[in-house]
Amino acid sequence: MIGKGLKRKLSDDDLLEAAVMQKGTGLYLDQRQSVLNISLDKFQRGQMMAEPSLRRSVLIANTLRQIQDEIRQENSGMLAENCSNATTGTGTINGAHSVPPVVEPSNNREVPPQRLSLENHPLSSSEGDDWMMLSSEEDFSLSSAISSILKELDVVLDGSSAPVPPRIPLSSIENVTTETKGSPGVKLDTLVCKSDRSGNYADGYKLCDSVFGNFEVLSSSYLNDVPLDDLFLDIDTSVYERESGSLGSVLSGRTFSTTAGEELLKYLPSCSPSFTTNPSCRDLNELEHIMEILVGS
Amino acid sequence: MHLFEGDQGECLKADIISTVEFNHTGELLATGDKGGRVVIFQREQESKNQPHRRGEYNVYSTFQSHEPEFDYLKSLEIEEKINKIRWLPQQNAAYFLLSTNDKTVKLWKVSERGRRPEGYNLKDDDGRIRDPSTITMLRVPVLQPMDLMVEATPRRVFSNAHTYHINSISVNSDYETYMSADDLRINLWNLEITNRSFNIVDIKPANMEELTEVITAAEFHPNQCNTFVYSSSKGTIRLCDMRAAALCDKHSKFFEEPEDPSNRSFFSEIISSISDVKFSHSGRYMMTRDYLTVKVWDLNMESRPLETYQVHDYLRSKLCSLYENDCIFDKFECVWNGSDSVIMTGSYNNFFRMFDRNTKRDVTLEASRENSKPRAILKPRKVCVGGKRRKDEISVDSLDFSKKILHSAWHPTENIIAVAATNNLYIFQDKVN
Numbered sequence: 001m002i003g004k005g006l007k008r009k010l011s012d013d014d015l016l017e018a019a020v021m022q023k024g025t026g027l028y029l030d031q032r033q034s035v036l037n038i039s040l041d042k043f044q045r046g047q048m049m050a051e052p053s054l055r056r057s058v059l060i061a062n063t064l065r066q067i068q069d070e071i072r073q074e075n076s077g078m079l080a081e082n083c084s085n086a087t088t089g090t091g092t093i094n095g096a097h098s099v100p101p102v103v104e105p106s107n108n109r110e111v112p113p114q115r116l117s118l119e120n121h122p123l124s125s126s127e128g129d130d131w132m133m134l135s136s137e138e139d140f141s142l143s144s145a146i147s148s149i150l151k152e153l154d155v156v157l158d159g160s161s162a163p164v165p166p167r168i169p170l171s172s173i174e175n176v177t178t179e180t181k182g183s184p185g186v187k188l189d190t191l192v193c194k195s196d197r198s199g200n201y202a203d204g205y206k207l208c209d210s211v212f213g214n215f216e217v218l219s220s221s222y223l224n225d226v227p228l229d230d231l232f233l234d235i236d237t238s239v240y241e242r243e244s245g246s247l248g249s250v251l252s253g254r255t256f257s258t259t260a261g262e263e264l265l266k267y268l269p270s271c272s273p274s275f276t277t278n279p280s281c282r283d284l285n286e287l288e289h290i291m292e293i294l295v296g297s
Numbered sequence: 298m299h300l301f302e303g304d305q306g307e308c309l310k311a312d313i314i315s316t317v318e319f320n321h322t323g324e325l326l327a328t329g330d331k332g333g334r335v336v337i338f339q340r341e342q343e344s345k346n347q348p349h350r351r352g353e354y355n356v357y358s359t360f361q362s363h364e365p366e367f368d369y370l371k372s373l374e375i376e377e378k379i380n381k382i383r384w385l386p387q388q389n390a391a392y393f394l395l396s397t398n399d400k401t402v403k404l405w406k407v408s409e410r411g412r413r414p415e416g417y418n419l420k421d422d423d424g425r426i427r428d429p430s431t432i433t434m435l436r437v438p439v440l441q442p443m444d445l446m447v448e449a450t451p452r453r454v455f456s457n458a459h460t461y462h463i464n465s466i467s468v469n470s471d472y473e474t475y476m477s478a479d480d481l482r483i484n485l486w487n488l489e490i491t492n493r494s495f496n497i498v499d500i501k502p503a504n505m506e507e508l509t510e511v512i513t514a515a516e517f518h519p520n521q522c523n524t525f526v527y528s529s530s531k532g533t534i535r536l537c538d539m540r541a542a543a544l545c546d547k548h549s550k551f552f553e554e555p556e557d558p559s560n561r562s563f564f565s566e567i568i569s570s571i572s573d574v575k576f577s578h579s580g581r582y583m584m585t586r587d588y589l590t591v592k593v594w595d596l597n598m599e600s601r602p603l604e605t606y607q608v609h610d611y612l613r614s615k616l617c618s619l620y621e622n623d624c625i626f627d628k629f630e631c632v633w634n635g636s637d638s639v640i641m642t643g644s645y646n647n648f649f650r651m652f653d654r655n656t657k658r659d660v661t662l663e664a665s666r667e668n669s670k671p672r673a674i675l676k677p678r679k680v681c682v683g684g685k686r687r688k689d690e691i692s693v694d695s696l697d698f699s700k701k702i703l704h705s706a707w708h709p710t711e712n713i714i715a716v717a718a719t720n721n722l723y724i725f726q727d728k729v730n
Contacts, residue, residue, distance in 0.1 A: 031563070031617065032563065034617070035563045035617065035620070038620065038621055042623075051373070051374065051376060051399075051462075053462070053626075054461055054462070054480040054481075054511055055480060055511045055513060055530055055570070055626075056626050058508055058509060058510070058511050058530060059530055059566065059567045059570060059626070061509075062509055062566055063563060063564070063566065063567065065509075066563065066566070067563065
């Protein structure tokens with residue numbers, strides 16, 4: 001049924017689908033969890049595609065949001081049987097509002113925390129150490145996941161920044177590097193759902209997906225004093241063939257606050273020839289390299 | 298219901314067909330494929346000698362419309378796949394069509410050359426320069442017939458106006474302008490001007506985090522050159538009047554069917570996403586296609602559709618699997634027949650469905666070479682939902698979801714349909730006794 005030759009993952013798929021959609025039943029919750037997992041997985045795969053489809057991403061994000069709203073309502077005890085507003089997508093999705101730490105849904109089913117702490121969101125937790133608790137807080141991480149994913153969408157598709165990955169705000173870099181040195185608490189290495197995810201993909205993605213701020217960070221006055229050409233001496237720009245058409249089109253639609261920003265744009269590290277490989281890992285190393293230079297470490 | 302007989306079944310092995318469109322007379326049929334090529338078929342003149350060959354379609358012209366591009370800034374490939382082809386009405390001997398990929402629209406001129414000038418004075422017919430000393434008299438070059446040559450030339454290239462992927466183009470009834478729609482914006486172009494376009498719809502939110510809805514299709518009204526509609530991923534259609542404002546963010550009419558609470562599921566929104574919207578030829582109605590149904594709307598009634606037709610309701614219980622394998626995101630198109638009495642749309646397993654709006658009868662047919670020899674009459678197919686499967690029926694679980702009919706076209710006046718099944722094009726005609 002799921003396309004020829006593909007093995008079914010869950011043997012009780014049919015059961016889940018055929019079940020009458022009674023809210024609150026274990027079967028319903030099972031399916032909701034299943035849809036949640038599938039959606040998160042799909043979302044990331046969608047971002048990694050050569051051609052991210054905005055429509056597909058938005059539809060998946062709305063489904064995730066709908067489930068998140070439901071969970072939130074259940075947990076705050078306001079679940080109404082005829083509540084059907086979840087799909088309209090209104091309401092805040094910014095994770096930084098004051099939702100108390102959420103207890104797991106009451107069905108006693110084990111939900112491994114790693115699944116939902118996917119998008120640890122340094123920027124949104126700038127208010128405090130909330131992110132240390134993220135692994136157990138389904139709700140918070142989901143909304144931050146969605147907001148970061150949609151911001152990512154803007155970044156990738158609208159081109160207000162370079163291709164994957166966008167820039168990491170400097171303050172969060174320190175948090176990240178501290179974290180990876182093995183301090184206890186949230187595991188940044190964890191990733192969503194499927195166990196067959198390759199290690200590279202997971203590592204590359206975890207960093208990409210933390211919120212990044214957009215391109216304006218780099219065009220701030222911080223960089224005006226830095227001689228940009230020196231930064232990129234080691235990057236081989238000879239392979240970069242400028243295509244005037246695409247550059248012109250992309251530049252015209254953007255707001256650059258400085259010419260330094262424009263210069264930076266042209267020499268971004270993603271101009272290496274092997275475009276078809278997963279860009280995040282390769283760019284990640286270069287990005288870290290650049291950041292080290294900028295931070296002066 | 299009409300009986301259809303299988304025609305030659307033109308098979309294009311090369312690539313997956315991504316769009317199919319008859320021109321306004323039905324004489325030409327254009328297809329675009331994933332490889333960026335356009336193939337145009339022309340209908341044979343009917344001859345009295347062979348009355349049973351009623352105007353078959355043969356290849357008329359093939360050309361490469363779009364090439365793959367690379368956007369270095371975003372490190373993204375721009376696919377050369379032709380998303381849509383729209384013909385311009387014919388105004389002289391040449392044919393014009395618009396073809397578009399994700400980012401660029403092109404206006405192509407397809408013209409015939411059947412004659413060439415011969416008898417130049419200074420050069421031979423081969424092009425070699427003649428020795429001036431051998432020229433003793435002047436002659437006037439004359440046009441002599443030659444073998445028919447069809448050439449396609451790009452006349453306009455409309456680029457750099459879309460940040461997102463173009464999903465629709467539509468020629469206005471004024472024949473001077475057309476619109477192109479991407480996920481978040483719609484632009485209005487003048488056919489003569491390529492370096493400027495007007496943005497007439499923009500639904501991009503200031504903060505991309507708030508994005509919940511995208512534009513999925515758009516079309517101009519067939520008669521009123523100021524009116525157009527666009528559909529969204531939330532199952533709504535907005536009708537806009539360009540006379541009201543320069544930026545048509547406020548709609549004149551808003552069409553949405555209230556949700557049926559008994560059919561609610563996690564996938565309700567996804568399956569309500571409209572994949573295609575088409576005005577009827579009369580301009581009184583419009584038709585929308587979402588994942589499971591086709592709906593006919595009266596333009597004067599916004600609250601609910603006039604008619605709803607179930608395309609493949611047996612998939613409703615399979616939505617979770619279809620979500621998992623991405624089939625739930627397939628965008629099916631729908632078409633009217635010339636008199637707006639029959640509507641057609643595709644499904645899986647190479648099935649396509651026709652609904653007669655007057656008799657309320659419907660039929661499921663299959664586009665496959667195993668099951669239809671040339672000039673054979675198509676046999677109606679049936680999908681059995683549960684319980685005992687009769688002979689000739691196919692069960693839901695046996696459907697091949699990789700064989701989907703997303704694109705099809707109906708001749709503007711006759712009962713001839715073109716159905717694209719992956720990389721094959723099927724042309725079916727009414728049977729004549």
